[in-house]
Structures are given as structure tokens and as C-alpha cells.
Amino acid sequence: MLKIYNSLAREKQAFVPITPGSVRMYVCGMTVYDYCHLGHARVLVVFDMVQRWLRASGLHVTYVRNITDIDDKIIKRAHDNQQSIGELTARFIACMDEDAAALGVDKPDHEPRATAYVPQMLELIGQLERNGLAYQAAGGDVNFSVRKFPDYGKLSGKSIDDLRAGDRVEVDGAKEDPLDFVLWKTAREGEPSWPSPWGNGRPGWHIECSAMSSELLGKHFDIHGGGQDLQFPHHENEIAQSEGAHRCHFVNYWMHNGFVRVADEKMSKSLGNFFTIREILKKYDPEVLRFFILRAHYRSPLNYSDSHLDDARQALSRLYTALKAADAAVKVEVEVEVDWHEPHAQRFKQAMNDDFNTPEACAVLFDLAGEINRQHSSALVSQLRGLAGLLGLLKRDPQAFLQAAPASDGETSVEHIEALIADRLTAKQRKDYGAADRIRGELQAAGIILEDGASGTTWRRS
């Protein structure tokens, strides 16, 4: 039985889908005005893992991850770049798709863009107004009235009176309460706008998700995910909007992934301490990055540093090395069936069912690798490949992984390496170990490690 830590209840709860056998899940995706950074990578990978495990558990999954393609930052960036908003967002959506694909992230079932759902947002705002929860302020903005929604604060555990809106940011004087948030922003000169009953304008950020989720998943669905920083105010506001408009329960399970940190500080655009995915992929294999993310629990903070990624690479190499040694018997690229009665698979399943405990699941993979190194059992090789595959790992040919060069490095060609290995073999046959070792040293200096096995010499990158 799958248990999920529900941010709403602040405890692990047994997962019971609304419709038996199927799951509807919504995750807040990117605002596309820049390259994705490591924090985005974590959301992408974590919820991809969740989605995979739900499917592996036999559930029919509808996974929605939205794209915010209209917002203040997008407008500003497009203006700064002197390009249209459409050009800007198209470019960064393409970049996001590339990054996600590199990380082995499956395409969600739906990737709605905010600009395509304005009618639904207007409908929702209208309903909120009819329900007495929205009002048009002096300046023309339509706001949500938090005081009129008694449950406000139930997700974040905050009470309206304790919140100190305006402490750090100037409050819009036209709001009835400082915490009221905007549903519809009145059009400003030079900014994109849509016609509406409240005048030309554009949607507030929070209403986008409420509109897209109910349109694609219904008014009441199973799982809503996102980064921890969205819990308040974004998700709190989504609840207020959706439950306020639909008068029914919105989401059963709220999942929030922990932050990526640098030197113990949250990685964020505002702090400027972020690394983009593509920047990291110049130095590290994308699978190493995926593994780095999954070997930590999704709710824990994840500290980024080069040495941690080096460590992850070494660890992942151990798994691939085990496959390499035993792989002759098992074909690559073949979908492997997991034998769920086998003890390792049982442990794996138990770990994953315990709120997606991927660190424990990874430990099972390493135990399996050790067993394979001892026994060279092809049954265990399929178990390793099959289980790792459910995490989106170990899908490649081991040799290809072990020999893969970072994108930025293309100095030592495979031909050159193989020529030197042949030279070394001749030297070894002459028992000229001095010459053989010199060649090996030369390659080692270039980051190539040689391994003399029973069936000849193989190489990998250090």
C-alpha cells in the first residue's frame, strides 16, 4: 500500500485514489523566461519518478504539468530582449523540453499553457465574484478576498492575522485586506491583454493553475505537486480559488519537494546562486544528475556541489560496472520484466511505497549490484535493470555510460584510445611492461582508465 506525505495533513497517509485504479495529478511547472536551473530539474525529476511509480503500481495516471507563458517577468524579459513574448516563451519552452528529455523525464500527458486557458480563468473569476469572494478594486484589478474564505491558511498552517503582508513589500492600497491577491490585472500600456467583463487585462498567476487543473482533471483530483516554495502563497491561493469557486474539495494529496541548495542556502533566481541544467550537463552526464537527485529523498534539502556530483558519478558507475561484467547474457534496450516475488524487488517496492523513498530504493540497487558481481546471475541482472528502469536509470549500454565523455570534452578520440590499447597489448605480449605501463599512464593522465579483464582490455573514463 502506497503512503504519501500529505503537506495538507502534515503526515504520511495511505493513498486512496478518488476513482479506483486511476490517478489525476497536477504539478506546477515552469515560468518560461529563462533556462531551467537545478531547482527546476528537481521538480521535473521528482514528479517524473512519482508518475512512473504510480504507473508501475498499476494505476492509470493522468499527469498534467503546466507552463506559465504570461507573467510580469516574461513581459519584462521580452521587453529587455526586444523580442515578442511569443518568441521568448517558445525559445525557453524548447530549452526546457531539451533539458527534460536529457534528464530522462517523460512527457506529461498534458502540458497546458496559461495563455490558452484565459476563457476558463474568466469563468472562474466570474464564479468567485458571484460567490462573493472576489471584488474589483479602485484601480480596476479584480482581487480575491481572503477574509471571506474561512479555510484560508489551511495548507500552509498560517493564520491571516499572523501573516505580515506588507512587511517586506509595499501593499497595494486598493486592496480590502493586504493579503488579498490579484485574480485579474488591469491592462497597462504596451502589455498584452485580453478583454473581460472587468475590462482589458491579464490573469494573475494563481488563477492560471486553478483554471487549468479543473479544466483537465476536474474540480476534485488526487495529487497536486510543486516546489516547497509554492506552498505559500501559490498553493494556498489555488485552494482558495478552486474551493471558493467550485464549492467542493479541491485536492486530496499535496506533495512538495525540498529545495536544491548551494552552500546551505536555497538556490534561487533572486539569490542569483543558481546553476542551469545545461551548464551542469557540460560537465556531467545527465543520468548522473538524475541519479544525484533521486538518491536523496524528495522532501529533503539537496546540497549541490561538484564534489557531490563526482560522488554520484562514482556510485552510478558501480551499478553500470556490475551490468557490464554480467551483461553479456542480457540484451540491452529490451524492456525487462521485474519479478516482484524476488526479495530485492520486494524491498524496492516497500521503499517506494513508503512515500517514494528513493534513497532506500537505490540502496537495494547497490545490494543487487553486489550480488551480481558475486554470482553473475542473469536473473538478477534483469532485476537490477528492471527496478532501476522504474526510476528512469540504467537504461543505457554500460559501456556507453562508462565511456561517455562530458559534452565539453572531446579531446581524446575513441580511435586514439583504441590504437594506444593495441600498442600496449603488443608491448605486453613482448613482456615490455615498462612500455605498457607508460601507455596506461598516458591514458590515465587523459582521464582514461584501462581494465585488463579475462576477455581483453576495456576502458572507461575516470
Added chain:
RNA sequence: GGCGCGAUAGCAAAGCGGUUAUGCACCGGAUUGCAAAUCCGUUCAGCCCGGUUCGACUCCGGGUCGCGCCUCCA
């Protein structure tokens, strides 16, 4: 000021009221021409102070420290 999370060996990171987590690194041995990989073995833990218990890293209470949210942020 309000609310929340965390503190595990050199580093990273889980479970668990009593029995090896796991990975990297380190040390000893096997293997190897020597290495690498692999195997076997060893060493290295649980912020502090109380309490509960036959027994606590694990439960409870109190500290200390760190982090996050309360502003756009994954």
C-alpha cells in the same frame, strides 16, 4: 514577530526501540606482471541535557545550532 523543517560516521544519505543501511573515500587481504575492476574483511556514527524503557540514533520534554516560508521563486 508568526509558522514549519532539520541535526546520523571524513563526505553524501536512509531505515529502525535490541540484529551489516547504502554509495564515495580510507585501511588490511585475495586477485593482477603491476594496476584497474571485483571479492573478503576492518575502521569510522547518531548536536547537548533530562525522561520513558530491561534496552534509545530511533519515543517524550527542554535547550543549542542550521535552514525555509510569511515578496516573485521549483
